[in-house]
Amino acid sequence: MGTPARPTGMSTAGRAALAVAMLVGFYLLAAGLVLGVLGADVALVVETGRLNPAIGKLILLSLAVAYPVLRVVFLTRRPRERGEAYGLPVTREQQPELWARVDRIAERTGVRGPAEIRLIPEVNAGVREDTKLLGLIPGKRHLVIGAPLLIGLTEAELDSVLAHEFGHYSNRDVRLAGVTVAGRSAILHTIHGLHARADGHQAQQQAELRAKAAKRLAKGKKVTEEKAGGGVDRALAKLFTQYAKLYFRVSESVSRRQEYAADRSAAAIAGRDATAAALRRLPLLDAAENFYLHRYATIGWSAGLLPMPGQVYGGLAELLADPKRRQELAELALEPAEEEADPYDSHPPIAQRVAAIEALPDDGRAAEGSGPALVLLHEAERTLAALESVCLVPEAATKRRVTWPELVRTVCLADCREDCQPILTALTSAGLPGTVEALLDAIDAGRTWELAGRLPRDEQAVAPTGLAAREAARPVFRSTLGRLTVLALAESGRAHWEFSWSTAAVLHLPDGWDETFSAALDAAVADVPDTAPLRTLLTTAGPVPAAH
Template identity: 90%
Template sequence: MGTPARPTGMSTAGRAALAVAMLVGFYLLAAGIVLGVLGLDIALVVETGRFNALIGKVVLVSLAFAYPVLRVVFLTRRPRERGEAHGLLVTRAQQPELWARVDRIAERTGVRGPAEIRLIPEVNAGVREETRLLGLIPGKRHLVIGAPLLIGLTEAELDSVLAHEFGHYSNRDVRLAGVTVAGRTAILHTIESLHARADGHQAEQEAELRAKAAKRLAKGKKVSDEEAGGGVDRVLAKLFTQYAKLYFRVSESVSRRQEFAADRSAAAIAGRDATAAALRRLPLLAAAEDFYLHRYATIGWSAGLLPMPGQVYGGLAELLADPKRRQELAELTLDQDEDQADPYDSHPPIAQRVAAIEALPEDGRAAEGSGSALVLLREAERTLADLESVSLVPEAATKRRVEWPELVQTACLADCREDCQPVLTALTSAGLPGTVEALLDAIDAGRTWELAGRLPRDERTTAATGLAAREAARPVFRGSLARLTVLALAESGLAHWEFSWSTAAVLHLPDGWDEAFTSALDAAVADAPDTAPLRTLLTTAGLTPAAH
């Protein structure tokens, strides 16, 4: 496949040194602004030999320019990077196999391993070191591993992820990160503070201008077209913003090179193919987890339900094991459009990273570690349940834990009730009971379009008039009738939703309803409505909506 091209231009070390120099330059820029304006004031006084009212105004303007920089950059305490521990702490005694794996990868990378490991619910892994003096003095190391990585990666792919993270240690990237993070924090804090001050000044100016405008209007005078601005704070914020863009481009360029270097470390330890496969799988795994959490794990949240303990995160394994879902994931491809790469992103596009790894020589290690990484966890379901207890919001403790079929049935029934609220409100506001029988009776009484007019309307339906308005309202009314019919069946136990990992929940209606239901709805909302077919279906199913 050929030898990958070596990066040209400034080396990573050179760019890192430049990033540090630019951090120093940030403070020099701020100091230069303060000292510069004060120096001009002093020079003006010395040159004129006196201090009069005009010079006093100039000095005040200079102080107004220098004070925001002095206060925001040098006198205001910036928020610290706390690095607060989160996730589930797992000890060597609790998870010896996982710790052994981590120790082995750290040893093969040639670095000191972490002092603690924590499991987190995100598709992510990372290292953190409690360094001092902007990363110059090393300290205790921490490793976080996302539970979805254990669920969705093979052992070899997990090795690759771990080797990548330890590769940052071997390249001293973690220490350099202390400098770049300090610079980013300082610059962003300065810009945000200056913009906040500018917003406050602008709000005050706008209030003054509105008051002046009201007085001028009261006197019959023309209102001034003067606009409020952020004053000198806004000017300074824009100046520092330009400096920030340059700093971020340099510092993130260093970070991107570090990512490539860590990928090469991973390939050397876990194998080329496993590393490329892990890189491909990570974005797909993130998409799968997001889909799973929204469509499965939290589907019953508003109904007061959650899956059984361990399944809020662990159910992802079931989704990934389903053949149809696996096929859907296999059909997803990486976005190869490199024009979309963000110069301010600390990570290169996945496609570039995969290409760089696949350009490495074949190492003959394609079959190593093909088993699921979840086997590294002892009592995996209990461990994932423990992760739920430390990562879910406190409200989760109030939810009832149920098996998947009950969860889906209850959640879908609750959603159906919510979807029926507009038509139930329309019925009650018209003085009718909130039942499908009452809706059918209203149709027979010629009140279809009266009730349709009480349903929520979109912009197109609202704008329509005459026959067009009726035709626009017809499908809305038909949908409301269908949902209310399904609700009546479901609440009577005559219809249910089937849980499936392969598809969304499937609604099962009584036997013989699949085609007959469609035609019965069409008949009920026709210009000459006929509710008899739908009434017959309901009676046959076991409901008796008799005509009145």
């Protein structure tokens, strides 16, 4: 992939100034619309010298246009974004090595460092500044660092991320970039507000049309095909949306240029290879964290369980340390996903950013060789536990903390019980005990297809009849019998699920079962069923382990 062309034409400073002007224009558009329709009403009254019903209707129409603009654009307060109250604050005394690293990168970038550092649980880092007067007057700076970055990046790669964030402040030609971000938030808030009002009016109109249609049907009249459209609010939302698209193209062009400039600052400080490596790793780390949270950290949530303190976020380090998972990530890094440039995205595609960095001259600094960035965190597990206490939802405090093996065993057993509920229900509704032995007795009594018919079936399985229906139900019944057998073994402690970072939990059956279990199930669901092999396996599965 070639190096992206350097920006030409208007400078970044010029584009930022244009974005500010367009932000002002957005509010002028809203004000002009309101003043225009109201001014036209006043002029009409003055011109005619009287207020008749027709003019009154025009005034009401004007108010219908002016009110939502005034209400949404000028009078509604925007919700405050998640800011300095989010995350875990870490002081210089608590985390001296992390602060020293941040101070060093800020000094090398030539910018003022942060007054506060907070850890957050996302794959993200950023510097926010409390500016005034459209960002022209500087203020206190806040740095947020994602714990997954400390876990998944090397020290050199973390340096490049920090240098990138501080690099935004070292580029003087993007002084007004903060204003474009604020403008984006304001415009999006306005558009969402207008569309929300339009959706509400459309729903009300739709309800009125349905009521009207019901009355006409009751009178035997034909129903007219009227559709609710959202009224004036929808038209206004479309108008402001068109203006917003133009604003986003200009403002995001500023942001994209700023990203390239910050990447170059990062490469100058942390090294070309470390910066490129960090850019490649960030989307993979984000995917790994999402996978970890869904497949590991939160699997016991509905069962009232969580990993031990510090492991909800910290367990990601264990996943990334697993050789198989590391290999999977390495293979993904070799084939980065293709991304299409979005003119409304504030960040260029990762592949283009990597190409721009790798096109820089070799600086002789290899990406390898530095240790994991987590070593910068003093008492890492304790700190990550503190992060959990401030970032997890309050309900997390009610969960029981268990080790990874216990978490997996408990969750897999609960899932197995849930999977067995249909056959257990079928047995009890047939007047039989809910046990695998009762199911085997029912099979010997010739009730296989009676019980199979009580199991839930999909649409394809419902359609066949006769022998075809039996053949369609056979694999479902066989699988059900297998699950109920596993449940009996697991509940008695003779089977268990083994925790693994490399794969999904592995089911361990009693010795010898792996070779004979499948054949025993086949025999039990054959046209002439034979439950003896499965009964023998259950009898010889070994004693129930003693309770500890």
